[in-house]
Structures are given as structure tokens and as C-alpha cells.
Amino acid sequence: MAEEAKAKGNAAFAAGNYTEAIKHFTEAIILAPTNHVLYSNRSAAYASIHNYSDALSDAKKTVDLKPDWSKGYSRLGAAYLGLHNYSEAIAAYKKGLEIDPNNEALKSGLADAQAAAAAPRAKSTSPPSPFGDVFSGPEMWAKLTADPTTRAFLQQPDFVSMMQDIQKNPNNLNLYLKDQRVMQALGVLLNVKLRTATEDMEVEQPSSEEELVKKPEPEPHREREPEPEPIELAEEEREKKEKKALAQKEKEAGNAAYKKKDFEAAIQHYTKAIELDDEDISFLTNRAAVYLEMGKFEECIKDCDKAVERGRELRSDYKMIARALTRKGTALVKMARTSKDFDAAIEAFQKALTEHRNPDTLKKLNDAERAKKELEQQEYFDPEIADQEREKGNEFFKEQKYPEAVRHYTEAIKRNPKDPRAYSNRAACYTKLGALPEALKDAKKCIELDPTFVKGYTRKGAAQFLMKEHDKALETYQEGLKHDPNNQELLDGVRRCVEQINKASRGDLSPEELKERQAKAMQDPEIQSILTDPVMRQVLIDFQENPKAAQEHMKNPMVMNKIQKLVSAGIVQVR
Numbered sequence: 001m002a003e004e005a006k007a008k009g010n011a012a013f014a015a016g017n018y019t020e021a022i023k024h025f026t027e028a029i030i031l032a033p034t035n036h037v038l039y040s041n042r043s044a045a046y047a048s049i050h051n052y053s054d055a056l057s058d059a060k061k062t063v064d065l066k067p068d069w070s071k072g073y074s075r076l077g078a079a080y081l082g083l084h085n086y087s088e089a090i091a092a093y094k095k096g097l098e099i100d101p102n103n104e105a106l107k108s109g110l111a112d113a114q115a116a117a118a119a120p121r122a123k124s125t126s127p128p129s130p131f132g133d134v135f136s137g138p139e140m141w142a143k144l145t146a147d148p149t150t151r152a153f154l155q156q157p158d159f160v161s162m163m164q165d166i167q168k169n170p171n172n173l174n175l176y177l178k179d180q181r182v183m184q185a186l187g188v189l190l191n192v193k194l195r196t197a198t199e200d201m202e203v204e205q206p207s208s209e210e211e212l213v214k215k216p217e218p219e220p221h222r223e224r225e226p227e228p229e230p231i232e233l234a235e236e237e238r239e240k241k242e243k244k245a246l247a248q249k250e251k252e253a254g255n256a257a258y259k260k261k262d263f264e265a266a267i268q269h270y271t272k273a274i275e276l277d278d279e280d281i282s283f284l285t286n287r288a289a290v291y292l293e294m295g296k297f298e299e300c301i302k303d304c305d306k307a308v309e310r311g312r313e314l315r316s317d318y319k320m321i322a323r324a325l326t327r328k329g330t331a332l333v334k335m336a337r338t339s340k341d342f343d344a345a346i347e348a349f350q351k352a353l354t355e356h357r358n359p360d361t362l363k364k365l366n367d368a369e370r371a372k373k374e375l376e377q378q379e380y381f382d383p384e385i386a387d388q389e390r391e392k393g394n395e396f397f398k399e400q401k402y403p404e405a406v407r408h409y410t411e412a413i414k415r416n417p418k419d420p421r422a423y424s425n426r427a428a429c430y431t432k433l434g435a436l437p438e439a440l441k442d443a444k445k446c447i448e449l450d451p452t453f454v455k456g457y458t459r460k461g462a463a464q465f466l467m468k469e470h471d472k473a474l475e476t477y478q479e480g481l482k483h484d485p486n487n488q489e490l491l492d493g494v495r496r497c498v499e500q501i502n503k504a505s506r507g508d509l510s511p512e513e514l515k516e517r518q519a520k521a522m523q524d525p526e527i528q529s530i531l532t533d534p535v536m537r538q539v540l541i542d543f544q545e546n547p548k549a550a551q552e553h554m555k556n557p558m559v560m561n562k563i564q565k566l567v568s569a570g571i572v573q574v575r
Contacts, residue, residue: 135163243277389408420453
């Protein structure tokens with residue numbers, strides 16, 4: 001990534017490895033060709049190795065990309081100064097001061113460029129300093145900024161004032177020698193290491209203050225090559241923080257507009273926030289939410305995709321990525337017109353749940369799957385084909401080819417799920433195949449679709465009878481007779497159930513039959529409820545121990561109905 005290459009370049013520059021710094025900055029520029037800071041940093045690195053032509057090229061690119069950034073003009077002025085093009089250097093520094101009038105580096109650079117331009121025409125009236133040009137030009141401030149110790153001094157107004165006075169007249173250094181900060185700064189400018197004592201440096205020093213002003217014979221004027229200003233990481237970080245703060249304000253304004261249903265204003269604020277800070281994907285997800293409310297589903301999906309992609313690059317919170325995926329799925333559901341359209345939405349919800357298992361997302365997934373299934377049924381619905389498939393099933397049923405019949409009845413149900421006849425016929429097949437729970441389920445569905453369809457009751461009663469639930473089968477047959485009192489199939493069913501119930505009541509069941517029936521009955525929730533009912537338990541005790549009380553219980557229809565169920569189940573026997 002560009003930021004990683006840039007960080008390596010900054011580290012190399014700080015260590016004085018300018019060639020390596022240029023290499024890293026170049027890699028960063030390839031990855032982020034519109035980042036003005038990268039060109040500015042490489043310009044400084046080129047200037048550090050006195051390659052002012054390339055430094056000038058990068059400085060110009062910096063100004064082109066960011067014409068309102070004063071630092072670019074400082075780079076431009078330094079490059080022109082290194083090329084001895086003083087007029088252009090002066091113009092660059094002046095342009096920078098128009099943007100930032102209080103910039104000390106630009107002021108110092110301008111003064112240095114103007115002095116260099118005037119040097120061939122005028123001789124200096126001030127005696128030269130024994131320290132050469134260490135106090136002149138913007139490079140003095142640059143060196144002090146680059147050093148961690150003196151950088152802190154620059155926050156102190158009295159120190160800055162002293163250094164400005166020394167820069168105007170280096171011979172004034174004698175006035176400030178007792179200030180340890182000035183001596184520390186002098187050590188940084190001369191590239192020497194100071195001891196703890198104020199006047200004690202690790203270089204040979206004059207024996208007295210008077211010797212400081214002694215100087216060698218004046219040398220002819222030499223044009224000084226400007227040193228590049230260091231990379232101002234603090235300024236870059238400050239600018240980044242300011243943009244992040246502005247982005248948050250835009251987000252808050254967008255949130256307020258969204259609550260007021262002013263969607264256009266909300267879009268503008270979120271868009272501005274995205275431009276200021278591309279490292280917070282909540283701006284994208286918020287704008288996506290606005291697009292969703294406006295019905296602009298495609299724009300919503302694009303923002304969600306960007307949020308997911310950028311979030312993975314930044315390793316953002318998995319909950320934020322899940323939110324983007326959920327929002328995308330919601331938009332896709334809104335756009336769905338066919339059952340296949342739901343596939344993309346379902347996939348988005350499933351991905352969101354792998355990031356973060358949110359109940360709301362899970363509900364949306366279930367709703368989407370249900371809607372897809374319903375739409376599939378609607379798309380598949382064709383009553384005419386359903387009748388054809390049912391007739392094919394009937395033919396196979398007559399031929400006793402029950403599995404084939406089930407297949408055609410199932411297709412008929414898919415084509416027309418509201419036809420009770422297909423369920424009734426399939427229940428008959430399942431009964432023949434011994435799949436009694438499936439037969440019972442189809443029979444119940446048949447009755448649910450048409451309570452007056454008598455065949456449904458005969459199918460249900462037959463399944464219950466074969467499952468040895470004789471009392472339930474009897475109830476089913478009796479319910480069917482309410483709709484068709486003379487139906488012979490229902491009457492035969494009632495007769496068979498009564499025979500089995502009476503057989504159990506008389507105790508005519510074999511031990512194996514009784515054991516089987518009791519075991520099955522104990523799994524029946526209704527039988528369990530009767531046996532655990534305190535009132536019924538007392539009734540059963542009275543039947544055994546108190547005949548008079550038992551006679552009173554027999555007058556209660558509800559009690560007798562429950563007793564009959566227990567008798568049919570083989571739990572209670574009447575002697």
C-alpha cells in the first residue's frame with residue numbers, strides 16, 4: 001500500500017538515506033499518483049542529494065496537485081534557489097506567503113533568495129560570522145524542526161525570538177550564550193554533540209567570548225547551496241486530523257438531515273465526509289441507507305460494495321462490514337421481481353451472518369427465503385398441468401405402482417397447491433406404502449383446504465386406525481359423517497373402531513397387543529395429560545375403591561370421554 005511505502009520513505013529520510021527514501025517515495029507515487037505529499041517528500045529527498053532539477057519537477061507537480069498548500073511553494077523556492085534561479089525562487093516564496101503569511105520558513109527562504117540575488121551587486125556591510133551560514137535561510141528552521149530536542153523549543157516564543165535575532169545578526173549570538181537552549185540549537189546546526197554543561201561542547205572552543213567574534217580573513221562571496229527542508233510529518237498529521245474532524249461534522253449534519261427526511265441534503269453531507277476521510281466506511285453505509293430510503297437501490301448496492309471492499313483493506317470492525325452486506329441484501333430484496341432475483345439477496349445476508357450473527361439479519365434472511373419459495377410456487381402454478389399430473393397419478397395407482405403415483409401427485413401439488421384432491425390421493429398412496437405419518441399429514445392438509453371434502457376424513461381415519469389410534473380414528477370418522485351421514489366408507493370406519501375399542505374394554509387383547517397399545521398410548525400427549533390430571537387420578541381411585549362416587553363421575557360426559565380414551569388405549573380395563 002502507498003501508506004506503507006511512504007512510511008518507509010520517511011524513515012529513510014530521517015536516517016539520512018536519501019537515495020533509499022527516493023526509492024520508497026517513488027513506489028508510493030506509483031500506487032497513489034494524486035497524493036501531493038508524496039511528490040513534496042521526494043522533492044525534499046532529491047534536494048538533499050543536490051539533484052535540484054528533479055526536485056524542481058516534483059515541486060511543480062506538488063503545486064499542480066495542491067495549489068493552496070504553502071509547503072509546495074517552499075519546495076519550489078528551494079529547488080529554484082539550488083538552481084540559482086533567484087527570481088523564480090523569490091516569486092515562489094512570495095506566492096507561498098500569500099497563502100500562509102505567517103510561515104517562518106517561507107519568510108526566511110524569501111530573505112535568503114533576495115540576499116542571494118543582490119549579492120553580485122552589493123557587498124555585505126556586516127562582518128561575516130565565524131559560524132558561516134548556519135543561521136541563514138530556511139534551512140536553520142528546518143534543522144531545528146528535524147531534531148527532536150530543538151523541535152520542542154520552537155513551541156517557546158522567547159526561544160524563537162532569540163533565534164530570529166541571531167538570524168538577523170549572527171554576531172548577536174554572544175548575547176544568548178548563557179541560554180542552554182541556544183547552545184543546544186547551535187550544536188544541532190553545527191552537527192556536533194553537546195555535553196550537559198552549557199558551554200561545554202565536544203569540539204575545540206575559543207578560550208573566551210572575545211574569540212567568538214574573531215574571524216579569519218574574509219573570503220570572497222560564495223553562493224550557498226540551499227539545504228532541503230525536512231519532511232514535516234507533524235503538518236501532514238495535523239492536516240489529516242483536521243480533515244477527519246470535518247468529516248465527522250459532515251456525518252453529524254447528514255444524520256440530522258436523514259432524521260428530517262431531507263435525503264438530498266443528507267447525501268451531500270455524507271459525500272463530503274467521504275471526500276474528506278476515506279478511512280471510515282460508516283460514511284458509505286450511511287449514504288447507502290439514504291439511497292435505500294429514496295428507492296435508488298443500485299446506488300445503495302454500489303456504496304455497500306465499496307464499504308465492504310474498503311473495510312477489508314482497512315480491517316474495519318466486522319460489524320460494520322456485516323451492516324454493509326445486510327443493507328445490500330435489503331436493496332436486492334426490494335429489486336427482486338423473480339424467484340431467482342432473491343438468490344443474490346440471500347447470499348448477501350448469509351455473508352453478513354458469517355461476519356456478525358445479528359438477529360435482524362437472520363430475520364431478513366428467513367423472510368427472503370420464504371418470499372423466494374412463495375414466488376417459485378406462483379411462477380410454477382398451472383392448474384391445467386396439475387390436473388394432467390393428477391390423472392397420471394390415478395393411472396399408476398390403479399396399476400398399484402404407488403411410488404410412481406406419488407411422484408405425479410407431488411407434481412400436481414406443486415402446480416396447484418390449493419387442490420385438496422391431490423393431497424387426498426397422495427395420502428391413499430402413502431397408506432398403501434405404509435408411510436402412515438406422511439399419509440396423516442396429507443389427509444390433514446386436505447381437510448384444511450376443504451373441510452367439506454369427505455375423502456379427507458376417510459384418508460385420515462384410515463391412517464389413524466392403522467396406527468392403532470382407534471379413539472382418534474373414531475372421532476375423525478364421526479366428524480366426516482357430519483358432512484355426509486350416509487357415506488358407507490365412513491360408517492364402516494366407525495364400525496371397525498368400535499369393535500377394537502370394545503375388544504380392549506372386554507380385555508380380549510392378547511398380552512402382546514395390550515403391551516404394544518399401552519406403550520403407544522403413553523407417548524400420546526393427550527393420554528399423558530389425562531394421567532397427570534389430579535382430578536382424573538382421583539376419579540380412577542374412586543372407580544376402584546368408591547363405587548358410589550364412581551356412579552356420580554359417570555354422569556359427567558367429559559369425565560366419561562376421558563375414561564373411554566384410557567380404555568381404548570388399554571390403560572384402563574373394565575371388568
